[in-house]
Amino acid sequence: MNAIEITGLRKAFGDEEVLRGIDLTVAAGEVVCVIGPSGSGKSTLLRCVNVLEEPTAGTILVNGAEITDPDADLDALRRGIGMVFQQFNLFPHLTALENVMVAPMKVLRRSRDDAERIARDHLARVGLADRADAFPRRLSGGQQQRVAIARALAMGPDVMLFDEPTSALDPELVGDVLGVMRKLAEAGMTMLVVTHEMSFAREVADRVVFLDGGVIVESGPAAQVIAEPRMPRTREFLARVLDPASAVDPGRASDSSADSGTGPGKD
Amino acid sequence: MATGPTTALRAGAARRRRRRLVRGAEYAVFAAVIAALAVLADWGSLRTNFFNTDVIGGLFPDIITVGLRNTVLYTAIGFVLGLAAGLLIALMRLSSVLPYRWFAVAYVEVFRGLPALLIFIFVGVGVPLAFPGTNLPGGVYGQAGLALALVSAAYMAETIRAGIEAVPRGQMEAARSLGMSHGRAMRTIIIPQALRTVIPPLTNELVLLFKDSSLALFIGVSLGQRELAKFGQDLASEKGNTTPIVVAGLCYLLITIPLGHLARRLETRRRGEAR
Numbered sequence: 062m063n064a065i066e067i068t069g070l071r072k073a074f075g076d077e078e079v080l081r082g083i084d085l086t087v088a089a090g091e092v093v094c095v096i097g098p099s100g101s102g103k104s105t106l107l108r109c110v111n112v113l114e115e116p117t118a119g120t121i122l123v124n125g126a127e128i129t130d131p132d133a134d135l136d137a138l139r140r141g142i143g144m145v146f147q148q149f150n151l152f153p154h155l156t157a158l159e160n161v162m163v164a165p166m167k168v169l170r171r172s173r174d175d176a177e178r179i180a181r182d183h184l185a186r187v188g189l190a191d192r193a194d195a196f197p198r199r200l201s202g203g204q205q206q207r208v209a210i211a212r213a214l215a216m217g218p219d220v221m222l223f224d225e226p227t228s229a230l231d232p233e234l235v236g237d238v239l240g241v242m243r244k245l246a247e248a249g250m251t252m253l254v255v256t257h258e259m260s261f262a263r264e265v266a267d268r269v270v271f272l273d274g275g276v277i278v279e280s281g282p283a284a285q286v287i288a289e290p291r292m293p294r295t296r297e298f299l300a301r302v303l304d305p306a307s308a309v310d311p312g313r314a315s316d317s318s319a320d321s322g323t324g325p326g327k328d
Numbered sequence: 329m330a331t332g333p334t335t336a337l338r339a340g341a342a343r344r345r346r347r348r349l350v351r352g353a354e355y356a357v358f359a360a361v362i363a364a365l366a367v368l369a370d371w372g373s374l375r376t377n378f379f380n381t382d383v384i385g386g387l388f389p390d391i392i393t394v395g396l397r398n399t400v401l402y403t404a405i406g407f408v409l410g411l412a413a414g415l416l417i418a419l420m421r422l423s424s425v426l427p428y429r430w431f432a433v434a435y436v437e438v439f440r441g442l443p444a445l446l447i448f449i450f451v452g453v454g455v456p457l458a459f460p461g462t463n464l465p466g467g468v469y470g471q472a473g474l475a476l477a478l479v480s481a482a483y484m485a486e487t488i489r490a491g492i493e494a495v496p497r498g499q500m501e502a503a504r505s506l507g508m509s510h511g512r513a514m515r516t517i518i519i520p521q522a523l524r525t526v527i528p529p530l531t532n533e534l535v536l537l538f539k540d541s542s543l544a545l546f547i548g549v550s551l552g553q554r555e556l557a558k559f560g561q562d563l564a565s566e567k568g569n570t571t572p573i574v575v576a577g578l579c580y581l582l583i584t585i586p587l588g589h590l591a592r593r594l595e596t597r598r599r600g601e602a603r
């Protein structure tokens with residue numbers, strides 16, 4: 062079964078059409094990475110999937126239920142969709158443990174003991190059992206993001222959405238978060254991940270989708286899209302991402318550098 | 329050309345000298361005024377009328393057990409009611425329901441624009457007329473509390489609204505993404521954070537309320553319901569002496585100055601935490 066089924070998705074902010082007809086399906090257990098330049102609509106696409114943004118047109122099915130249906134019980138459907146934000150968005154007035162406990166208690170009506178047991182379990186899985194009582198501002202960015210992942214997982218979602226989960230992190234903290242995501246993928250979680258981490262996409266993703274200007278320009282197996290992109294725009298984008306130092310002077314023609322980034326750039 | 333820097337230097341020195349002169353003149357005038365007041369004042373009369381130890385002795389313990397007690401009670405009731413109403417109005421102001429927003433805006437405009445005294449008179453006179461036969465629970469305590477709540481709710485609503493709006497948007501989004509309803513997210517995630525940030529301004533509001541509670545005397549209070557100001561006034565006219573007013577004033581300062589300091593301390597601490 063398809064975990065996510067997006068058909069004809071459009072989203073406009075006022076006159077500005079940010080998503081211009083997106084069709085995308087994610088099978089259960091599949092990991093799909095969305096890549097694309099800044100402003101191409103990646104976050105908007107992800108936020109439409111759990112209707113943090115209301116689509117202008119199109120339908121989205123999550124686990125077979127149409128979340129874009131005006132009569133859909135959004136709160137109930139969102140329980141099955143975990144989301145991890147670029148800026149973590151932990152609740153600063155709650156400890157790490159409470160951050161993970163709060164939704165199971167208040168939304169799923171679990172008892173405090175139950176919620177705490179589950180929360181500790183999830184914190185342990187992201188390697189933070191010993192920081193359970195710390196408030197977010199006492200945690201590093203990488204630790205905060207792992208708490209945020211545990212918080213989403215504690216609701217027992219079938220699908221996880223990640224919006225550039227490592228972009229706000231110091232480089233040495235990226236690995237911990239990616240490690241947690243890799244384990245999650247191996248455990249069979251369905252994941253839709255917006256990321257600039259090409260090595261993660263290549264190694265973990267089943268498919269990579271390249272988004273530009275609000276449309277899917279190219280989509281295919283991760284290794285193919287990243288190593289042998291078909292479309293010139295994909296090639297150009299990958300060249301810039303994989304080897305930022307070699308980027309041409311923006312004032313000069315860009316076609317000459319398009320091929321230099323197509324090799325498997327190792328970071 | 330070559331003389332430029334020297335002229336500038338000289339001009340600077342002149343300016344410094346002139347500033348010193350002006351400062352000296354200011355001090356001189358200030359000291360002269362103080363000295364004149366000290367000489368002109370009738371110290372004997374001042375002491376008997378303002379710091380009369382006999383009168384002071386007669387004030388205690390009632391000024392504390394009646395006056396200060398009632399002041400604290402009126403303030404506490406007014407603050408709690410006002411906070412609840414203020415929170416409600418703030419939420420109405422932020423609601424997507426248009427009539428709620430209108431009501432909230434109108435309330436804030438009206439009650440911020442009226443003198444507190446008028447509201448006390450209104451509650452004292454108007455409420456019994458508008459709802460004849462009804463007695464506010466708590467009698468005068470209820471009335472004074474209601475009046476103070478009406479006044480403070482408008483200010484607190486604006487403060488709390490600002491506090492809620494200052495909570496980053498990502499907090500609501502994170503809460504909603506976990507399946508919380510809007511109301512649930514407000515209650516467990518947004519409002520607790522907002523209230524934390526508005527504790528310092530609300531403490532200042534408490535200081536204002538503490539002073540405004542003196543207006544309770546316009547409601548018509550019995551002997552045992554007198555708060556500090558009324559108590560001081562009554563004893564002042566009874567004894568023909570200003571000392572009770574001075575002592576009542578000191579009682580206010582005993583509370584307001586530490587509270588004001590506390591508000592500033594909380595504010596600095598909050599800023600430290602925000603970093």
Ligand SMILES: Nc1ncnc2c1ncn2[C@@H]1O[C@H](COP(=O)(O)OP(=O)(O)OP(=O)(O)O)[C@@H](O)[C@H]1O
Nearest residue numbers: 074077079097098099100101102103104105106225
């Ligand atoms: N709430 C909003 N109101 C108006 N315009 C918006 C809103 N959210 C996004 N946009 C616009 O939509 C476009 C796409 O934004 P989006 O955040 O989806 O891009 P992105 O691909 O995630 O970029 P980035 O890599 O920088 O995160 C941008 O031009 C942005 O200005």
Ligand SMILES: [Mg+2]
Nearest residue numbers: 103104105225
């Ligand atoms: Mg984005």
